[in-house]
Amino acid sequence: MSSTMEDVARECGVSLMTVSRVISGRGSVSAATRDKVMRSVKRLDFQINTVASNLARSRSGFIGIGIPFKGLIGSAYFGELMDGVQAALASTEWEIALFDIRARTFEDGGRLQALYRTRKVDGLLVVAPNAHEEFLATFSTLRMPLVVIGKQVDTKGVCSVFCDDHRGITMLCEHLHGLGHRRIAFVGGPLFFSVAQTRERAFTDFCQRKRLPKSGTPVWRGDYSLKSGKEAGLALLQAADAPTAIIAANDMMAYGLIEAARKLGLDIPGDVSIGGFDDLPTAADRVPSLTTVHQPVREMAERGTTLLLEALDSGVAPKGTETMDVSLVVRESTARPR
Amino acid sequence: MSSTMEDVARECGVSLMTVSRVISGRGSVSAATRDKVMRSVKRLDFQINTVASNLARSRSGFIGIGIPFKGLIGSAYFGELMDGVQAALASTEWEIALFDIRARTFEDGGRLQALYRTRKVDGLLVVAPNAHEEFLATFSTLRMPLVVIGKQVDTKGVCSVFCDDHRGITMLCEHLHGLGHRRIAFVGGPLFFSVAQTRERAFTDFCQRKRLPKSGTPVWRGDYSLKSGKEAGLALLQAADAPTAIIAANDMMAYGLIEAARKLGLDIPGDVSIGGFDDLPTAADRVPSLTTVHQPVREMAERGTTLLLEALDSGVAPKGTETMDVSLVVRESTARPR
DNA sequence: CTGAAAGCGCTTACAG
DNA sequence: CTGAAAGCGCTTACAG
Numbered sequence: 001m002s003s004t005m006e007d008v009a010r011e012c013g014v015s016l017m018t019v020s021r022v023i024s025g026r027g028s029v030s031a032a033t034r035d036k037v038m039r040s041v042k043r044l045d046f047q048i049n050t051v052a053s054n055l056a057r058s059r060s061g062f063i064g065i066g067i068p069f070k071g072l073i074g075s076a077y078f079g080e081l082m083d084g085v086q087a088a089l090a091s092t093e094w095e096i097a098l099f100d101i102r103a104r105t106f107e108d109g110g111r112l113q114a115l116y117r118t119r120k121v122d123g124l125l126v127v128a129p130n131a132h133e134e135f136l137a138t139f140s141t142l143r144m145p146l147v148v149i150g151k152q153v154d155t156k157g158v159c160s161v162f163c164d165d166h167r168g169i170t171m172l173c174e175h176l177h178g179l180g181h182r183r184i185a186f187v188g189g190p191l192f193f194s195v196a197q198t199r200e201r202a203f204t205d206f207c208q209r210k211r212l213p214k215s216g217t218p219v220w221r222g223d224y225s226l227k228s229g230k231e232a233g234l235a236l237l238q239a240a241d242a243p244t245a246i247i248a249a250n251d252m253m254a255y256g257l258i259e260a261a262r263k264l265g266l267d268i269p270g271d272v273s274i275g276g277f278d279d280l281p282t283a284a285d286r287v288p289s290l291t292t293v294h295q296p297v298r299e300m301a302e303r304g305t306t307l308l309l310e311a312l313d314s315g316v317a318p319k320g321t322e323t324m325d326v327s328l329v330v331r332e333s334t335a336r337p338r
Numbered sequence: 339m340s341s342t343m344e345d346v347a348r349e350c351g352v353s354l355m356t357v358s359r360v361i362s363g364r365g366s367v368s369a370a371t372r373d374k375v376m377r378s379v380k381r382l383d384f385q386i387n388t389v390a391s392n393l394a395r396s397r398s399g400f401i402g403i404g405i406p407f408k409g410l411i412g413s414a415y416f417g418e419l420m421d422g423v424q425a426a427l428a429s430t431e432w433e434i435a436l437f438d439i440r441a442r443t444f445e446d447g448g449r450l451q452a453l454y455r456t457r458k459v460d461g462l463l464v465v466a467p468n469a470h471e472e473f474l475a476t477f478s479t480l481r482m483p484l485v486v487i488g489k490q491v492d493t494k495g496v497c498s499v500f501c502d503d504h505r506g507i508t509m510l511c512e513h514l515h516g517l518g519h520r521r522i523a524f525v526g527g528p529l530f531f532s533v534a535q536t537r538e539r540a541f542t543d544f545c546q547r548k549r550l551p552k553s554g555t556p557v558w559r560g561d562y563s564l565k566s567g568k569e570a571g572l573a574l575l576q577a578a579d580a581p582t583a584i585i586a587a588n589d590m591m592a593y594g595l596i597e598a599a600r601k602l603g604l605d606i607p608g609d610v611s612i613g614g615f616d617d618l619p620t621a622a623d624r625v626p627s628l629t630t631v632h633q634p635v636r637e638m639a640e641r642g643t644t645l646l647l648e649a650l651d652s653g654v655a656p657k658g659t660e661t662m663d664v665s666l667v668v669r670e671s672t673a674r675p676r
Numbered sequence: 677c678t679g680a681a682a683g684c685g686c687t688t689a690c691a692g
Numbered sequence: 693c694t695g696a697a698a699g700c701g702c703t704t705a706c707a708g
Contacts, residue, residue: 004701014678016680017678017680024703026703033678047456049457049701050458051397051700052393052684055390056701056703057703057704059389060388075414075417078412079412082412083411095435096437098420099433117340118387118388119387119388259625263625281412285597286564343686352695354686354695355695364687371693386685387686389686391685393686393700394687395686395700
């Protein structure tokens with residue numbers, strides 16, 4: 001059916017090896033020979049079989065993206081992340097494979113490693129924020145090219161690119177405190193999600209530093225969805241001694257808080273200030289626009305991918321941990337309490 | 339480093355072929371031999387090299403997802419779609435590869451076909467709604483296993499699974515008309531997007547059938563983003579003789595319309611009714627909750643994937659066009675005009 | 677610059 | 693039920 005390098009070689013009277021050199025661009029070939037081969041390639045409409053090529057090169061040609069949480073794929077966060085991955089891969093011949101690695105336990109590390117040992121991928125990018133904490137902790141034993149994106153992994157030898165989540169929440173706390181808020185609530189994520197702990201910790205650290213009473217600074221836990229943010233908002237805002245400001249651990253839940261306030265007929269930021277974390281593409285266009293912490297997801301993904309590619313090129317395991325800056329974006333949803 | 343079937347065969351004194359039979363599960367092996375082999379597999383910690391396996395089987399083992407539009411990956415639509423794909427692939431050994439097929443012209447069909455001819459994928463799922471109309475039209479010439487999801491392709495021989503977009507918009511029009519609305523605006527998508535034409539056509543067909551004057555039923559075009567919906571809303575709602583109801587071609591733009599109304603201090607549905615299309619996961623939880631057309635994205639994707647797998651199994655090109663039902667979900671954002 | 681040989685690690689097809 | 697041979701379509705490593 002389709003032609004092979006052998007067909008091309010026969011057609012123009014050179015060896016298979018010469019055809020391989022012309023096609024791959026590796027090794028030198030005289031201009032005349034190259035032309036001759038290329039004409040045959042055109043004539044026979046040859047296209048290389050990458051499976052054969054990859055087997056001979058002892059690789060798969062695929063970078064895997066490990067997705068630990070079902071809801072991640074449909075999120076704007078994932079879109080930005082993939083944008084960064086594609087940017088880093090654009091001028092290479094690597095392809096992207098998606099793997100659902102829903103993993104909760106220690107043993108699941110083996111399933112992840114199997115992707116590498118069966119040569120389904122040559123390296124893996126793991127999207128950390130929605131991963132289980134204890135799962136990430138197993139990575140140092142995995143012995144495969146792997147970069148974690150979105151969360152610092154403390155186990156030695158695990159390469160990760162992340163932003164300073166603790167500082168982001170702290171900046172938001174300081175912003176609200178500076179405006180005069182003293183009763184501030186926090187809506188976090190499930191604590192088995194790796195970054196949820198960090199963000200919640202930043203809030204409780206801040207409250208302790210400022211000696212804010214625990215009773216006035218309640219912590220609620222959602223699941224990062226708009227719906228759970230709305231539920232949190234309905235509960236918090238109808239309580240006696242309701243907070244004058246609420247921080248959500250991600251923008252989606254902040255959106256949910258806004259829906260709750262709307263449902264209750266409360267004005268934002270007049271009656272309550274709302275802050276988020278992520279700076280989703282829609283955060284600026286909502287009414288009110290959302291005060292939030294911008295995290296450079298695209299850049300983290302691009303950098304992480306680049307680290308992985310360098311490791312794959314050099315044969316040395318990816319290493320190092322890199323932090324990226326977060327920044328506070330103040331918009332309409334926060335103001336002085338009245 | 340890692341062991342091969344040959345190592346296993348040597349270790350337990352059988353032929354390589356017997357090991358292959360045990361591992362693949364194809365062909366028969368005595369229970370005793372199987373046990374012996376499996377013990378060696380455990381001892382040597384053998385894992386099959388899928389690249390070698392796939393080369394020998396003349397396949398790649400990957401199903402490709404063709405993504406025609408950058409913004410698609412970060413959308414809830416894509417999340418639901420991938421959910422359906424994964425459901426269909428769950429009990430198989432196929433893996434998922436992602437390809438950015440940003441393609442606008444006729445020639446780009448060749449780039450798409452190259453994915454197949456270079457054996458990067460064995461078959462492709464193309465996400466149609468955000469694809470260019472003229473690009474889809476080239477598919478009949480492609481000669482590769484391919485299923486289009488989300489849009490009927492009229493070119494003969496192209497397999498597609500889709501929902502009745504025309505009927506969905508018509509139901510929404512009838513709902514609003516039935517409530518008493520006569521000045522209805524429509525916010526569509528860019529006409530080079532394949533489904534944008536269908537949805538807009540359904541609206542103009544309806545207006546003509548009901549003899550609604552063009553001046554009272556303006557058509558605006560956005561780009562499916564919240565931002566563009568907001569811009570449309572700001573323009574339409576501030577015009578003289580503003581519409582009493584607005585239909586958006588997708589939920590994201592409907593959300594944008596709601597933001598615009600909010601910005602202008604208008605009540606929904608008191609001052610203006612809003613309808614969308616998609617039924618995003620968040621549509622029910624927003625305030626007001628959104629009246630919209632539910633399209634079974636997950637089911638379309640699962641069915642399309644199944645058709646592709648069947649074609650790959652049988653060696654017969656995927657064929658047929660299947661429609662799935664849409665349904666109108668009436669919620670709080672629509673009511674009688676006052 | 678060019679080529680013949682061996683090999684990547686499996687499976688298909690044929691025998692027995 | 694089991695095995696020896698040939699082959700999948702390339703690349704690596706070595707010669708010349």
